[in-house]
Amino acid sequence: MEQALLRTPARHKLESIILSSDDEVWQPTRRLVDLAIRAASRAADISFPDLDSRKAKEPRWYRTWPGEHYRLLAALVADLEALTVIEIGTWTGMGTLSIASALPPGGRVVTFDIVPWNSLKRSWFRQADFADGRIVQHLADVTKPEGMEPYRSLFAEADFIFIDAPKDGVTEQNFIDTLGALTLPKNPIVMFDDTRVLNMIHIWRQLKRPKLDITSFGHWSGTGLVDWNGKAGTRKSLAAE
Known part of the structure; x- marks a missing residue:
């Protein structure tokens, strides 16, 4: 694998795994499929003049599409007309500002982190x-129940949740478990970043909710959508009957 990585030219390289689909039983809802198609088309026309006007603190990844997820993020928020968006992982704020650019009147994006935004030089x-x-x-x-408790009512208002946490193989699973214990009456769409990074592959694979891999229109390291409250049929077995 190391030799294959070395001889393949690319700015950034990560190891990944290819997995079969016939034994992945959790299928997308029609809602997810239709949303993904609309958002992918919409993303092609999205630009970020506000980000363009700011002094660059890091490469302007938001201009890359397909390959980066910022235009898809904005397209999803716009299509859903999401009034309350929750982001897990603020980092430099590029994703937050991409989301904010697509909010409808009265909308808000609430971003969670354990590090204040103004402590990062690249913000x-x-x-x-x-x-x-x-x-x-x-x-x-908010990946832990005690941390989530003060924000239960906020999450109950969520239309869209974007998870861009550390990809350490633990944090995202903790958040899934904590979120799964809540009642989310607005039937949010949940977007996961970096689903093809090695530490995330098992977490995404074993997520037992209607889901759709849309990496081709999102982040090169993996993008997945989940219809959190959706009900989807499971894939029929290919075994001979």
Whole structure:
């Protein structure tokens, strides 16, 4: 595998695994399929003039599509007309600002991290971004039940949840378990980043909810959508009957 990586030219390389689909029983809902098709088409026309106007603190990944997920993020938020978006993992804020650009009037994106945005030298944020309440950062670990407890009512309002956590093989699973214990009446769409990174493959594979891999229109390292409350049929066995 190392030799294959070495002889394949690319700016950034990660090891991954190819897995069969016939024994992956959790299928997407029609809602997910239709949403993905609309959002992929919409993403082709999205631009980010606000980000373009800011001094670059890191490469402008949001301009890359397909390959990066920022235009798809904005397209999904716009298509869903999501009034409450929750992001797990603020980092430099490129994703947060991409989401905010597509919010409808009265919409908000609430981003969670354990590190304040202004402690990062590469942050894309300005203090003014938080003035009108469209962007809010909470410093809390909501991957654990005790951290989630103060925010249960917020998550009950979520239309869209974006998970861009550390990919350490633990944090995302903890969040899935914690989120699964909540009642989410607005039937949110949940988007996972980096689903093809080695530490994430098992977590994505064993997620027992209607889901759809849309990496071709999202992040090169893997993008997946989940219809969190959806009911989907399971794939029929290919075994001879």
